[in-house]
Amino acid sequence: MNSHQSKKQDVLECQGAQLGEAKSDVLRKLLKRGSSYEDNMIPFSGATTITNLLKSNKAMRGTGGRDSVVPRKAEPELLQEDTCSNSSQESAEECLSPFGKISLDHMDSERLNKEYLQAKRARVENIIRGMNHLPNVMATSISSGKDYDNRENKRKQKLPQQQQHSFQQVVSTHKQQKVEERRQLKLQLEDMQKQLKQFQEKFFQIYDSTDSEADGGNLSEDSVRSDGMLVGKRLAETLKQELNSAMSQVVDTVVNVFSKPPRPPLQVFPSLPANEDHFVFNGNNPNFHTANQRLQCFGDVVFPSPLDSFVGVPLPCANDQTEALPLVVRKSASEHHQSSDPGAQNGHPHPSLHPSSLSGNTGFISPSFRHPFSLPLVGYSFQSTLGASSTGYSSKDSPGLMDLSREPTSLRTKMASSQHLMLNHSCSPVLPRSTAEGLSLIKSECGDLQDMSDISPYSGCTISFSEGLSPNHLKKAKLMFFYTRYPSSSMLKMYFSDVKFNRCITSQLIKWFSNFREFYYIQMEKFARQAINNGVAAVDDIIVSRDSELYKVLNMHYNKANDFEVPERFLEVAQITLHEFFSAIVASRDVDPSWKKAIYKVICKLDSEVPEIFKSANYLQELLRE
DNA sequence: ATGCGGCCTG
DNA sequence: CAGGCCGCAT
Numbered sequence: 312m313n314s315h316q317s318k319k320q321d322v323l324e325c326q327g328a329q330l331g332e333a334k335s336d337v338l339r340k341l342l343k344r345g346s347s348y349e350d351n352m353i354p355f356s357g358a359t360t361i362t363n364l365l366k367s368n369k370a371m372r373g374t375g376g377r378d379s380v381v382p383r384k385a386e387p388e389l390l391q392e393d394t395c396s397n398s399s400q401e402s403a404e405e406c407l408s409p410f411g412k413i414s415l416d417h418m419d420s421e422r423l424n425k426e427y428l429q430a431k432r433a434r435v436e437n438i439i440r441g442m443n444h445l446p447n448v449m450a451t452s453i454s455s456g457k458d459y460d461n462r463e464n465k466r467k468q469k470l471p472q473q474q475q476h477s478f479q480q481v482v483s484t485h486k487q488q489k490v491e492e493r494r495q496l497k498l499q500l501e502d503m504q505k506q507l508k509q510f511q512e513k514f515f516q517i518y519d520s521t522d523s524e525a526d527g528g529n530l531s532e533d534s535v536r537s538d539g540m541l542v543g544k545r546l547a548e549t550l551k552q553e554l555n556s557a558m559s560q561v562v563d564t565v566v567n568v569f570s571k572p573p574r575p576p577l578q579v580f581p582s583l584p585a586n587e588d589h590f591v592f593n594g595n596n597p598n599f600h601t602a603n604q605r606l607q608c609f610g611d612v613v614f615p616s617p618l619d620s621f622v623g624v625p626l627p628c629a630n631d632q633t634e635a636l637p638l639v640v641r642k643s644a645s646e647h648h649q650s651s652d653p654g655a656q657n658g659h660p661h662p663s664l665h666p667s668s669l670s671g672n673t674g675f676i677s678p679s680f681r682h683p684f685s686l687p688l689v690g691y692s693f694q695s696t697l698g699a700s701s702t703g704y705s706s707k708d709s710p711g712l713m714d715l716s717r718e719p720t721s722l723r724t725k726m727a728s729s730q731h732l733m734l735n736h737s738c739s740p741v742l743p744r745s746t747a748e749g750l751s752l753i754k755s756e757c758g759d760l761q762d763m764s765d766i767s768p769y770s771g772c773t774i775s776f777s778e779g780l781s782p783n784h785l786k787k788a789k790l791m792f793f794y795t796r797y798p799s800s801s802m803l804k805m806y807f808s809d810v811k812f813n814r815c816i817t818s819q820l821i822k823w824f825s826n827f828r829e830f831y832y833i834q835m836e837k838f839a840r841q842a843i844n845n846g847v848a849a850v851d852d853i854i855v856s857r858d859s860e861l862y863k864v865l866n867m868h869y870n871k872a873n874d875f876e877v878p879e880r881f882l883e884v885a886q887i888t889l890h891e892f893f894s895a896i897v898a899s900r901d902v903d904p905s906w907k908k909a910i911y912k913v914i915c916k917l918d919s920e921v922p923e924i925f926k927s928a929n930y931l932q933e934l935l936r937e
Numbered sequence: 938a939t940g941c942g943g944c945c946t947g
Numbered sequence: 948c949a950g951g952c953c954g955c956a957t
Contacts, residue, residue, distance in 0.1 A: 785948090800941090818940090819949085825942065826948060911942090944953080 809928035
């Protein structure tokens, strides 16, 4: 069926009984941005046929009262919209073909334009007529005694004013969105154009220089030819490099343009909870640093703006208050005494930015030297266990520490991050279609990530959209446990965005965390009893530090590879938990079979925000690949 | 009825 | 770590 026929059918459908079909069609038309592609497909000869059809329709239709009000009011907007899309199409054409566009004969183009506009007008009228039918489709009963016009009139009268209003609102909002989107797209295209120009210049520079090299020498034809081959190679090499860097620039641009509105960058060094002072850590441990001291170690590091741009790029899921809300709701504001600032809610630095205590004089590499998108990963090596306190509650006998070697691991997250963003953008149901479409330069429709890697210039860097949970997912979950002991299912969905969720997956993930908790609480009880048996009387004598045996056991369980630096906050939570168990046992509350529940209630309020970086599907994949 | 967390077991 | 079971809350 060609498009001409389909237009005809639109009219027929609107007249006929298949109004549901017509509705979806109309909506499709309204949503189809600019509908430029479709429009180009319409043979102009068909315009007259459509107009005729519409004329006959108009003749049939009553001209009185409200009947004509709605179309007349809406028509100019829609027409304008169409012409706007037409102009955007032109501008896009300009930008996409900088070498000039196809020029038509002036008269011809004018004539075609007129016909084209007529056809559009006809179509729009058709659409409006279709819309008029819609609201009362269900309520309409076929009354044979009345003619079509009367029925239509009745329907119009039944149509609540509010619906007409909201319809117009929708149209105008839609229009505004499109204007904004067009503006952004245009900017982006201009950007690309500039880059292309730069390419050309560079290309010609290289070409000229190699040319003059060849000319300047005393060379035989053969050697010139072989040199030419070398030049043909060098060019390819250079072009490849240039294309690569340009592509990354373009991707960055696109991501920046379409990640609206730019959220204030995630606080790299969020303020620590006020209650931190209540915990006394081993002051005589030379290798122990409070979180604040750690921050100072990092103080002289200047973060490059690209990193900021990465950190600042809002992850749509977190930004759109759809999925994120349950997480917020789960804990009341009063429970979050840390801060109302979402960026500062996280009680500890970003894990990958969590500087080691020795970062100043070890191999820790300043992010300034890294690729904009790659992030440093600080490996935290195990401290020597020699002489370490066995229960963890003693702070006085902790030994000097041996060697703290921290291997920074470069993460190739650049493309991963971009892909992640793109995926979220194009798949996010709450995202306006227009925004997703803006990314169509890279990927036209929402599809599998596998598709993304296909079109990715970084073909070596792929992420797979897993059907199930992998061992890496388990590791990731374990690391997340350092931040959250009681993640909600909506939260899990956000942080395991590369997993196709179903009931089974969700419950499995929840089960994992349940198991993690189980282990955690068993250890807590064990160490609390041990402390009591060892004669510890005051709860304040129990301190959990990185030297503590308890910490080591937990770290071994959740961070076996020890390639992740456990956030300070986790130590605090562990200590609080241990205190709770200790106090409860001392007070003989454990005679109550459900004595632990009170403790659970306390601990579940101590969850902190899991760093955004955990939402990146590849972050841990890279981290754990080694 | 369903979902969730916890406990027990293998 | 997963499966089965139970109790609790919605």
